[in-house]
Structures are given as structure tokens and as C-alpha cells.
Amino acid sequence: MDEEWRSVMATGQRRSSMRERFREQVREDVKAVALEQLAEGGAQTISLNAIAKRLGVSGPALYRYYANRDELLNELVIDAYHDLRDALASASAGSARVRRPEQRMRELAHAYRQWAREHPHRYELLFRPPFPGYDAHAEPIAEAASTLMLPVLDVLDGNEDDDVQYVVRVWSRMHGIVSLELGGAYTAMDIDADALYADEIQTIIERYHREPEAPDGVDVVVNHGEVRGRGGPGDSQG
Amino acid sequence: MDEEWRSVMATGQRRSSMRERFREQVREDVKAVALEQLAEGGAQTISLNAIAKRLGVSGPALYRYYANRDELLNELVIDAYHDLRDALASASAGSARVRRPEQRMRELAHAYRQWAREHPHRYELLFRPPFPGYDAHAEPIAEAASTLMLPVLDVLDGNEDDDVQYVVRVWSRMHGIVSLELGGAYTAMDIDADALYADEIQTIIERYHREPEAPDGVDVVVNHGEVRGRGGPGDSQG
DNA sequence: TCCGTTGTGTTAGAGCCTATAACAATCAAG
DNA sequence: CTTGATTGTTATAGGCTCTAACACAACGGA
Structure with missing residues (x-):
């Protein structure tokens, strides 16, 4: 020194x-x-x-x-949050105007999962209930979420207000798979996490993708799979 | 003593x-x-x-x-897994033949989240990567998953084989929301977890519910929102 | 009934950790 | 060069996990 x-x-x-x-x-x-x-x-x-x-x-x-061990941990949490934010922003910017929105969404989702796999413990640190001494968790998580939201909203061309809940649900789906994967649940039951995640993202994309191509605006603007009145049977063709 | x-x-x-x-x-x-x-x-x-x-x-x-602290923790993990399994089985049995499958699914999903909210730390204990000394995790998680799978499969009337991946995805969606909720992410960003979860389950139910009511069997048997060929635009009416 | 085996509790202690206190040395600046 | 802030040191208190050595009670066969 x-x-x-x-x-x-x-x-x-x-x-x-x-x-x-x-x-x-x-x-x-x-x-x-x-x-x-x-x-x-x-x-x-x-x-x-x-x-x-x-x-x-x-x-x-x-x-x-x-001052104490917790202060160091909080610093690590904040750094991790910044790092994840940057990774997502970078992925979002990298595929900004070049490709189709589906592809952008796919890359964003991939970046999210990849970061988690590269830094499993930091990811865990971010989204874990820090019951003993939760100092710097609420704010960073909220901001990290927003930062994750923005690219997703961008990809989805949403209108930022009503879509927030849908974007959170998309995020929750990604997190659910990533979290179980990091926890070893998939490995334990012999499941291909890659395929699972890819399928899930694909489903999300298709779900979204109906919108802009909807023939007549029946009220589909913010449907996103929320309840909002069902169309009865027969609205699916595979 | x-x-x-x-x-x-x-x-x-x-x-x-x-x-x-x-x-x-x-x-x-x-x-x-x-x-x-x-x-x-x-x-x-x-x-x-x-x-x-x-x-x-x-x-x-x-x-x-x-023998050591880890052995005690592993015992707690196993107990927690048994407890969750029982709670799910109980919920599944409670609404066994009485109500419509959608309602059964709703109650099962509710039981899952409720157990997690009642025992947040035990839930956390179950689905967390125990990197230092992972003794009894792989097996319990796999079995817990199976136990969760069975009622869901039952609700979905699936055929246990190809549907496994879909059920795992359903489980992942429930876990994603529950996990973020326990982590305090939703509270931090002022989101109604109840509504979010209910909407998600509703979406899952609707997604599934198209099947048995599909007018003609185009190939919809195990579609469940996986890729399997898109129907082109116009298959949505809200 | 007696006695060895086994199980269970005790204290002592090594080694790790967090955190504070008292003290010494160094740097910065008037 | 002197003074105050900063930063390092050792000593110490108290917590934890876990092992070792020892004491005693319970069990079960002879």
C-alpha cells in the first residue's frame, strides 16, 4: 500500500x-x-x-x-445493477434500428439471460430479499427494472403507460426462467434451458406481434394477453 | 433436557x-x-x-x-419441499372434481403463491443456488417440480410426455412473479402483485383453453403457445 | 444384579469472522 | 514546523463452527 x-x-x-x-x-x-x-x-x-x-x-x-460489511455489499449491488443496465442498454443500442423488432426483442432477452449466466451470484444479489439489512435494494431494483422496461417498451412500441404492467410481466417471465435455471432446477430435472427460454421468448414475441398486423382495430391496442374481455372460442387457428 | x-x-x-x-x-x-x-x-x-x-x-x-450446520439446513430444505408439496396436493385435491379446470388451475396457482408468501424464506431456501454446500438440492427440487407438474398436468389434461416442457414454462412464469414479489421488486416500483399474478394466470388459462374448444383439429394438439408454425396475421380478435 | 457399551452432555480450545478502541505514524496545509 | 485529518497498527470483545477430551447416565446382556 x-x-x-x-x-x-x-x-x-x-x-x-x-x-x-x-x-x-x-x-x-x-x-x-x-x-x-x-x-x-x-x-x-x-x-x-x-x-x-x-x-x-x-x-x-x-x-x-x-463502515461495515453491509456497506460493501450494497456497493456491489449498485455496481451489479449498473452493469446489468449497461449490458441491456448496449444490447438494445446494438440492435437499435437495424433489425426487425422481433429480432431486437430476441437479442435483448438473450442479453438479459446471458448476463445472469455470466454473473450468477451478482444476479442473485440483485433480485434477492435482503431481509437482514436491506439498505440499497428498493431503489436500485426499481431503477434496474425501469432500465429493463425501456428497451422492452421500445421493442414493443408500447405507449409507456398502460403497458407497464405488461412489460413487467414479460420481465417476470424472463426472470422466472433465468432464476430457476441458476437455481439448478432445470438441470436437476433434465430440461434444456436454452430451448425453454427460446420458446418462451418466441411465444412472447408472437403474442405481441399480432398487434401491428391486426386487420381492423377492434380494441386490440393494448391487449397483450391481458384479460380485457375474451373473444370467445374460435379465435385461434394454431 | x-x-x-x-x-x-x-x-x-x-x-x-x-x-x-x-x-x-x-x-x-x-x-x-x-x-x-x-x-x-x-x-x-x-x-x-x-x-x-x-x-x-x-x-x-x-x-x-x-453433524454440522449444513445438515440442519438440508433438513429444512427437505421439510419445506414436503410442505409445499402437501399444500399443492391439498389444493389440487380440494378442487379435484368439483369445478371447471380453469378454476382448478386458478386455485392451484393461488395455493402456490400463497405458500410462498406465508413462508418467504423457506421458498427462497427451496429455489436458491446453494453454491457452497449443495447437498440435498437437486433431488428435492426435481421432485418438488414433479409434484407441481402433476396437478398442473391434471388441470391441463395433458399427456404427461410432450407437455412437460410447457408445464415447466407455466411453473417458471408463476415462480418468476412470486420470486420478484418476494424480492420486493414490485413494491419498489409500485405494482399490484395480486393483479399482476391474477392476470398472468388468466392469460395462461386462456392460452390453454383454446385447445379443447378448437373448431377443427388443425394440428393444435400440443400447441400451448410454442412455435410450431404461425397462423399468419388475423388470428386475433381481442 | 453387575458391568461394559453406547449415547449424550459438559468444558476447553482452535480458528474464523465482525467490529470497536487506543495508539502510532504519515500526509496536508497554514 | 507545527497542527489536524487520515490511515495504518495491535489489542480486545464477542459471535460463530466445529473438534477433542472427559464425565456420566442409560441400555442390555451375562
């Missing part, structure tokens, strides 16, 4: 707020190690003590940087 | 396997306290030490009954 200080001093950068920069650097280092521990054994494996040891620092030193 | 022994001896029940019965009793007591701790602060709150203290026994005594 002292070495870093000296090397930084040697390079002769601007002295102002050097301490702050260093402080921020240490906080990042701590989070980096915490992320490794998280990836290895889940949230309960994260230990300030072990992190300190790995950074070559004696235990309580890190309490200068994080 | 000695008191119980003496009182039991005093009642003069059959001596054979008295020890076993007592042992089983203690194991149950331990689990009871563990369940309280679970309900209060989640799985990480469960502590053999604290349980021992609450039972008026000194710490390591409980290691005579549970």
Missing part, C-alpha cells in the same frame, strides 16, 4: 485530492477482491477480514474504507 | 427405542427454533449455537444431533 503511494508520488501527478484518488483506488481494489469471493462462493463468502489479508493489510484497516 | 427424560420415564411408556424417540424429539425441537430464526432473519441467521442456547443446552451438544 505504501509502495503505491510512493510510485504515484514519483510520477508527480497533481497533488490535489491525491488522497481521495488513493482512497477511491483502495475501495475499488476491495470491491475487486470481493467480486472474486462472490463469484467463488456466493455472498456469504465475502469477508472483510479475508479481503484485507489478500490486500496485504491487517484486518480492521478496511473499516476506514467501508 | 434431563427433566424431559425423567418426565417421560415417569409416565412409564414402553422403554424400547425411548432413546430414539427422544433423539427425534430433540431434532424436531432444533428444527422448530431454526424455523423461527429462518423466518426472522433468513437462512444466514440460523445458528446452531444460538439454537442450543435457546434450548438451554450448551453449544456443541447439538452436534450430537446434526
Whole structure:
């Protein structure tokens, strides 16, 4: 830790707020190690003590940087939420105006699941009831949801108001599969998660896709499979 | 603990396997306290030490009954799985031959969500990736899934083979909503979980309900919203 | 009835953790 | 150069899991 200080001093950068920069650097280092521990054994494996040891620092030193373990975890939650948001935004932007909306939806859904599979513990961290000390959960989740909503709404060409509930339902369907997949439920019962997810997304897309091609506007604008009055039997042809 | 022994001896029940019965009793007591701790602060709150203290026994005594903390947790998982299974079976049996299949489906779905809301931490315990020591997860989850599948299959009048994937998808949709609800996501974004869930189930029911009333058997037997060839535009009337 | 086996409880202790307190050293700036 | 803020250290308290060594009660056969 002292070495870093000296090397930084040697390079002769601007002295102002050097301490702050260093402080921020240490906080990042701590989070980096915490992320490794998280990836290895889940949230309960994260230990300030072990992190300190790995950074070559004696235990309580890190309490200068994080008031307690929960504060570190909350930081990880916020970072994870940002990361997921960026991944989704990136996927959404990547297929912005190029392809058909169905394809955009497919890619967005794929990005969602892929992020979860790449960072299972962080995903778990995001959408888990943190009953003991729920500090920074409500707000990030709500914002993450909104961020997920926007691309979906964009893909669905929805009107942002009544469609919110439908988009949440779409999100819930994606989350349901992803969550069970990460939990190992599908593996345990020998089910192909890839195919399952693909089929589900396909179903969602078709469900949506009826709308813009509806011949006459009977009242189908925001139907999306909600109740809204049934058309009686015979409205299906396969 | 000695008191119980003496009182039991005093009642003069059959001596054979008295020890076993007592042992089983203690194991149950331990689990009871563990369940309280679970309900209060989640799985990480469960502590053999604290349980021992609450039972008026000194710490390591409980290691005579549970090899380690994980064994206790696994027992809780298995119990939770049994409990959920019973709740679903009960709901399924309760509305067995009386009502229309749609109503049975509705009640089954309701029982599922209700159990999760009554035992949020146990539900969480069931469907969570237990990365550190996953002992008894794969099998219980698979069996719990089957148990959930059967009533759903029954409600759907499916033929148990090809329909498995569809039932898993239905289950995933229920789990998705329940999981996000327990995670507090809906509360954070001001969404009525009751309505959301009801709508989702209704959608599922309608989706299914087209089948038996399909006018001519075009190939609709196991369609359930899977890809299987699209009918082109105009197959929706609201 | 006696005695060995088995089961169950105890305390002691190692090793991990979180977190606080008291103290020392270093940096920043007047 | 002195002073105050920052950051590191060790010591300590208290919690946890789990093992070891020991004591005693219950069981069951001789």
C-alpha cells in the first residue's frame, strides 16, 4: 500500500485530492477482491477480514474504507445493477434500428439471460430479499427494472403507460426462467434451458406481434394477453 | 433436557427405542427454533449455537444431533419441499372434481403463491443456488417440480410426455412473479402483485383453453403457445 | 444384579469472522 | 514546523463452527 503511494508520488501527478484518488483506488481494489469471493462462493463468502489479508493489510484497516460489511455489499449491488443496465442498454443500442423488432426483442432477452449466466451470484444479489439489512435494494431494483422496461417498451412500441404492467410481466417471465435455471432446477430435472427460454421468448414475441398486423382495430391496442374481455372460442387457428 | 427424560420415564411408556424417540424429539425441537430464526432473519441467521442456547443446552451438544450446520439446513430444505408439496396436493385435491379446470388451475396457482408468501424464506431456501454446500438440492427440487407438474398436468389434461416442457414454462412464469414479489421488486416500483399474478394466470388459462374448444383439429394438439408454425396475421380478435 | 457399551452432555480450545478502541505514524496545509 | 485529518497498527470483545477430551447416565446382556 505504501509502495503505491510512493510510485504515484514519483510520477508527480497533481497533488490535489491525491488522497481521495488513493482512497477511491483502495475501495475499488476491495470491491475487486470481493467480486472474486462472490463469484467463488456466493455472498456469504465475502469477508472483510479475508479481503484485507489478500490486500496485504491487517484486518480492521478496511473499516476506514467501508463502515461495515453491509456497506460493501450494497456497493456491489449498485455496481451489479449498473452493469446489468449497461449490458441491456448496449444490447438494445446494438440492435437499435437495424433489425426487425422481433429480432431486437430476441437479442435483448438473450442479453438479459446471458448476463445472469455470466454473473450468477451478482444476479442473485440483485433480485434477492435482503431481509437482514436491506439498505440499497428498493431503489436500485426499481431503477434496474425501469432500465429493463425501456428497451422492452421500445421493442414493443408500447405507449409507456398502460403497458407497464405488461412489460413487467414479460420481465417476470424472463426472470422466472433465468432464476430457476441458476437455481439448478432445470438441470436437476433434465430440461434444456436454452430451448425453454427460446420458446418462451418466441411465444412472447408472437403474442405481441399480432398487434401491428391486426386487420381492423377492434380494441386490440393494448391487449397483450391481458384479460380485457375474451373473444370467445374460435379465435385461434394454431 | 434431563427433566424431559425423567418426565417421560415417569409416565412409564414402553422403554424400547425411548432413546430414539427422544433423539427425534430433540431434532424436531432444533428444527422448530431454526424455523423461527429462518423466518426472522433468513437462512444466514440460523445458528446452531444460538439454537442450543435457546434450548438451554450448551453449544456443541447439538452436534450430537446434526453433524454440522449444513445438515440442519438440508433438513429444512427437505421439510419445506414436503410442505409445499402437501399444500399443492391439498389444493389440487380440494378442487379435484368439483369445478371447471380453469378454476382448478386458478386455485392451484393461488395455493402456490400463497405458500410462498406465508413462508418467504423457506421458498427462497427451496429455489436458491446453494453454491457452497449443495447437498440435498437437486433431488428435492426435481421432485418438488414433479409434484407441481402433476396437478398442473391434471388441470391441463395433458399427456404427461410432450407437455412437460410447457408445464415447466407455466411453473417458471408463476415462480418468476412470486420470486420478484418476494424480492420486493414490485413494491419498489409500485405494482399490484395480486393483479399482476391474477392476470398472468388468466392469460395462461386462456392460452390453454383454446385447445379443447378448437373448431377443427388443425394440428393444435400440443400447441400451448410454442412455435410450431404461425397462423399468419388475423388470428386475433381481442 | 453387575458391568461394559453406547449415547449424550459438559468444558476447553482452535480458528474464523465482525467490529470497536487506543495508539502510532504519515500526509496536508497554514 | 507545527497542527489536524487520515490511515495504518495491535489489542480486545464477542459471535460463530466445529473438534477433542472427559464425565456420566442409560441400555442390555451375562
